[in-house]
Amino acid sequence: MSADQQAWQAPTAPGALNARVKVPGSKSLSNRYLVLAALGQRQVCLEGLLRSRDTDLMIGALTTLGALCHVDGDDPSRVEVTPPASGLFTAGGCVDCGLAGTVMRFAPALAMLGDGPTRFIGDRQAEARPMRPLLDGLAQLGAVIEYQGEEGHLPFTLYPPQGCKGGRVDIDSSGSSQFISGLLLLGSRLPQGLIVHHEGGPVPSLPHIRMTVSDLRQAGIRVEADEKDGCWRVQAAEGRPYPQLPERVQVEPDLSNAAPFLGAAMVAGGSVSVVGWPASSTQPGALLPGILSDMGAQVDCTDGVGGNKACTVCGSGKVSGLGDYDLSAAGELAPTLAALLVFADGPTRLHGIGHLRGHETNRLAALTAEINRVGGRARELEDGLEINPVGRDAMHPAVLESYGDHRMATFGALLGLGILGVRVRNIATTAKTMPDFVGMWAGMLEDGRG
Structure with a gap:
């Protein structure tokens, strides 16, 4: 079996989702x-x-x-x-x-x-x-x-x-x-x-x-x-x-690790709820509900089943571009947002994230390369990333690199929801922060089938 065949096959969305997810601690x-x-x-x-x-x-x-x-x-x-x-x-x-x-x-x-x-x-x-x-x-x-x-x-x-x-x-x-x-x-x-x-x-x-x-x-x-x-x-x-x-x-749940799951509702349509969402938090991921709302999602962070706080994102499969957007306060969300913005209806220029060049990998270079690899259009800016959508029909299957970076791996999983035939090398790198990401991802999609 070739290296490309050994890469993880990112599943496409089975239809509108209806899932509840519990993410591990921050x-x-x-x-x-x-x-x-x-x-x-x-x-x-x-x-x-x-x-x-x-x-x-x-x-x-x-x-x-x-x-x-x-x-x-x-x-x-x-x-x-x-x-x-x-x-x-x-x-x-x-x-x-x-x-x-x-x-x-x-x-x-x-x-x-x-x-x-x-x-x-x-x-x-x-x-x-x-x-x-x-x-x-x-x-x-x-x-x-x-x-x-x-x-x-x-x-x-x-x-x-x-x-x-x-x-x-x-x-x-x-x-x-x-x-x-x-x-x-x-x-x-x-x-x-x-x-x-x-x-x-x-x-x-x-x-x-x-x-x-x-x-x-x-x-x-x-x-x-x-x-x-x-x-x-x-x-x-x-x-x-x-x-x-x-x-x-x-320890609170990791709100940045919740991002790919909540974002999935925007790519596939339907709803995804992350349980245990804190009423207030110092985590940068706490900014996620507002950002996803700016991108066209319906977001509700209220009491859920059994009194547990939950953040629920409802999407229609449509994503709004953000134009010029300052992401300096939550740069770790950039890979998830970049994956969503590939499917957007307008361009986005994410600013204030030049420091991502010094993370687990050079995330700006990696995001640019992988978006372009599936037929999208992205380029690095001095302090960020520009994404110009081309439409889902213009994108094609590809084997994506994870660069040993957990957020690049989840980025690939999100792209795979909307692009048939996406594979991700070294999906196991998600164990850096989510040891059972593949199982959690499959469970979310299984809920969508139910």
Whole structure:
């Protein structure tokens, strides 16, 4: 069997959908809660935690650094985290970051609280992702970074200072909001606190920094945020030098992972409901209902069956173009929206997402290549992506690359709903955030047949 034949056959829509979907916990919240639990002083039980490659890598990183992470044998989404008894993280180990941005940007900050050096490695693709701003910030706090490859990238060894006190760091975070989040998490444990000042172009994905700020406040840490001036100040509360989450924390569903399922209703027609939708959330995916509404969907986020909150999207198979659209607050939604906009009735220019060139793959180049591969029309912009629809009849079967990127794989699945004969290479890469994506996708379509 050829490589093309081994690629996953993306199913086309069987007709109008009528499905209810439950997505696993938020990756962004799961990894932030894991870090904050490890930074505390008592055991914390995290419930509804996403179990995927990214969160397993974070659990592995924390274990290497000396925290204990006990996974419930009956419910793997229930994880108890016990911080190192001494408050210092263990040195001398090697942290595998895989391709997880939160691990490669948060774990080195934790290693600043270690009692010696820690080595960091990752997947080959991870070695192309930028790290320099974070590492420059840690160097300003006294760290010494020894690179084993290209400067500013994995792999490297971090030598922490003796007794990191805090202070101020100035970095350019225009490449990733995770640089600021990683430093703020570290600052929660520094005796003098930390001021993080951004100098450079616009900071992408500000909602992710707001999520970090909210989680720190939930753990009793004082945070002042001046987004206009690009300045954040974090300080442990008086008499409480450690962040401390509640003893039990429930993780919200991943709203960005809900996007392909809700978007399916717009391609196939009918309705898809995602249950467990929070009344309010710091996740960038919380912007999804408004965006899909702008694209012509009927969206209702109300109480569902049994009192569970649900977000329901009803579509007719028609999609409205967005014209010029600022997506800087939710760039992680770009692959899903790009797939939908291939079927739109007018052009769209998504702006404010130039930083996607530094994600798991260069997502702007990848989206452009794969849209054009099926006969669509797309081109990169300096800060985004332009999509000019050609009509469904003008598109044709193709084998799409996933680039080892979970969102490119789900992008391919969405295209396959409306284009007969689409295959996706390495659909298994969805395990990064959704271990059973193929089963969930098939279950949604089976509901449509019923």
